[in-house]
Amino acid sequence: MTQMQTHPPDQAIEEDGPPQAVSLDAVSKVFGHAGDATHALDRVTLDVARGEFVCLIGASGCGKSTLLNLVAGLDQPTSGTVMVRANRTSLMFQESALFPWLTVRGNVELALRLDGVPKSQRRGRVHELLELVHLEDFADKRPHELSGGMRQRTALARALAQESDVLLMDEPFGALDAMTRDLLHDELEALWTRTGLTVLFVTHNVREAVRLGNRVVLLTSRPGRIAEEYPVDSGRPRRIDSSQVAELAATITDRLREEVRRHGDPRS
Amino acid sequence: MATLEAELAGLDALELAVPPRRSRASRIWSATWPKLGAAAIALLFWQIVVWSGWKPEFLLPAPATVFKALFTNLGDYVSASATTLQRAVIGFAIAVVIGTFIGAVVTRSRVLRSAVGSMVTGLMTMPSIAWFPMAIVLFGLKESAILFVIVIGAAPSVANGFIAGVDNTPPVLIRAAHMLGAKGWTNFRHVVLPAALPTYIGGLKQGWAFAWRSLLAGELLVQIAGKSSLGRDLDTARQLPDFPAMYATMVVIFVIGVLVDSLVFGKAERAIRKRYGLIDAAAAD
Numbered sequence: 026m027t028q029m030q031t032h033p034p035d036q037a038i039e040e041d042g043p044p045q046a047v048s049l050d051a052v053s054k055v056f057g058h059a060g061d062a063t064h065a066l067d068r069v070t071l072d073v074a075r076g077e078f079v080c081l082i083g084a085s086g087c088g089k090s091t092l093l094n095l096v097a098g099l100d101q102p103t104s105g106t107v108m109v110r111a112n113r114t115s116l117m118f119q120e121s122a123l124f125p126w127l128t129v130r131g132n133v134e135l136a137l138r139l140d141g142v143p144k145s146q147r148r149g150r151v152h153e154l155l156e157l158v159h160l161e162d163f164a165d166k167r168p169h170e171l172s173g174g175m176r177q178r179t180a181l182a183r184a185l186a187q188e189s190d191v192l193l194m195d196e197p198f199g200a201l202d203a204m205t206r207d208l209l210h211d212e213l214e215a216l217w218t219r220t221g222l223t224v225l226f227v228t229h230n231v232r233e234a235v236r237l238g239n240r241v242v243l244l245t246s247r248p249g250r251i252a253e254e255y256p257v258d259s260g261r262p263r264r265i266d267s268s269q270v271a272e273l274a275a276t277i278t279d280r281l282r283e284e285v286r287r288h289g290d291p292r293s
Numbered sequence: 294m295a296t297l298e299a300e301l302a303g304l305d306a307l308e309l310a311v312p313p314r315r316s317r318a319s320r321i322w323s324a325t326w327p328k329l330g331a332a333a334i335a336l337l338f339w340q341i342v343v344w345s346g347w348k349p350e351f352l353l354p355a356p357a358t359v360f361k362a363l364f365t366n367l368g369d370y371v372s373a374s375a376t377t378l379q380r381a382v383i384g385f386a387i388a389v390v391i392g393t394f395i396g397a398v399v400t401r402s403r404v405l406r407s408a409v410g411s412m413v414t415g416l417m418t419m420p421s422i423a424w425f426p427m428a429i430v431l432f433g434l435k436e437s438a439i440l441f442v443i444v445i446g447a448a449p450s451v452a453n454g455f456i457a458g459v460d461n462t463p464p465v466l467i468r469a470a471h472m473l474g475a476k477g478w479t480n481f482r483h484v485v486l487p488a489a490l491p492t493y494i495g496g497l498k499q500g501w502a503f504a505w506r507s508l509l510a511g512e513l514l515v516q517i518a519g520k521s522s523l524g525r526d527l528d529t530a531r532q533l534p535d536f537p538a539m540y541a542t543m544v545v546i547f548v549i550g551v552l553v554d555s556l557v558f559g560k561a562e563r564a565i566r567k568r569y570g571l572i573d574a575a576a577a578d
Contacts, residue, residue: 123469125569125570126487126568139475159301169569170309204304
């Protein structure tokens with residue numbers, strides 16, 4: 026079921042060191058004990074190349090978020106190994122998780138401050154980061170004064186402030202309206218093309234996964250296993266309503282539904 | 294990418310359209326009239342009870358008589374209030390320092406939390422008057438006896454407010470702070486403390502109420518020679534008897550309580566809740 030494969034990223038990367046930014050080798054995660062144990066992940070093996078954009082997709086209970094937590098180092102696997110070859114990882118959540126007492130600028134600046142960036146350099150860096158997500162005019166607003174999309178862009182700027190090479194995203198656009206989401210897809214794609222970040226993106230929206238990823242990894246639910254991997258060949262920038270995206274999304278959706286039906290079958 | 298930029302800017306502008314704010318005068322008026330109305334209804338009720346002849350008028354004088362007594366001796370009430378408020382502020386300040394320290398220590402350690410946490414709540418349920426015999430035995434009939442009871446009455450609320458504030462921090466913020474590399478003191482200073490602030494202010498507010506109550510009980514019991522205070526005036530007026538003065542003192546105690554609560558703590562609480570986005574900005578004005 027699991028397969029070891031690495032796909033070359035779209036753009037050139039340095040040739041030194043192994044090409045994988047993230048390697049999971051037979052990773053299992055079990056919550057609870059014996060009788061009522063939940064197998065969130067079962068022997069998952071996955072490599073993410075440097076500079077690659079990988080989308081993880083699956084129905085509820087497939088352990089997508091568990092997998093991200095393992096890569097982020099917020100949790101330890103029950104067995105198997107998680108290797109992250111990066112200076113550090115940053116994580117974006119479905120909720121923006123911005124600090125409500127700080128302004129947009131304050132939130133981004135705190136990330137720099139916690140990183141030990143000297144005060145003299147922070148102001149300029151914050152401005153650059155806010156320009157990157159087109160929020161420089163809203164630097165003095167507080168999170169509750171922003172729309173959901175703007176909050177996520179601030180969270181993105183905060184994540185980028187950490188200058189990590191691996192960006193983990195846990196359904197970051199899940200709570201946004203469709204129009205905002207489409208725009209943020211464009212923005213994230215542009216950013217990724219420019220920076221060469223490695224992105225591991227979790228979603229339950231198949232089209233979103235195909236729209237964004239170099240590769241879409243489909244996980245089964247309870248236990249979470251890798252069911253299938255789909256390389257996405259269409260060029261960039263992509264459109265979510267293009268026929269290529271729609272076609273691959275339909276194939277993946279069929280496979281996902283098959284997976285979901287299996288859980289509704291009382292004999293299984 | 295110019296299109297993307299323009300589209301994002303357009304969407305931002307559409308989503309942030311805010312309704313125009315009302316004028317300052319109209320906001321102040323709309324915040325004040327319900328309070329004035331409530332005061333008027335309370336006075337009217339008082340007057341009706343007097344008119345009903347339920348008690349003879351020298352025992353329960355009409356509002357007008359009481360306010361007349363209040364304004365003829367206003368100077369005395371001001372100086373008595375000053376003594377009482379000074380005690381309240383000193384006692385409350387000590388309670389804040391001790392309560393915050395206990396709260397901060399307790400939230401740092403799981404063992405301490407289970408050991409001290411429920412005891413703090415237990416202390417809050419203890420009526421302040423029950424501490425006085427002990428305070429008088431330990432400190433004598435002195436200021437320090439009153440201060441002791443204020444501190445022991447108010448500090449648990451402060452500590453509890455702090456602990457609750459830390460406990461109520463949304464887990465996602467803790468995870469976010471962890472991912473940003475916040476640890477130890479830096480995490481405490483930049484994340485834990487500000488996250489706890491709204492609930493902490495609530496604890497301070499409650500602590501003040503406890504302090505004020507304990508203080509007045511204390512001033513009735515522990516009367517220090519030559520020092521006029523609100524609690525002492527209240528007792529003296531009853532013994533003389535000068536009932537209009539007694540009621541006037543009660544009015545002063547009540548008004549100070551209301552003013553401090555709404556002007557100091559209410560204002561601070563609203564400002565913080567507004568800043569944190571915990572209330573509708575329009576409703577906060």
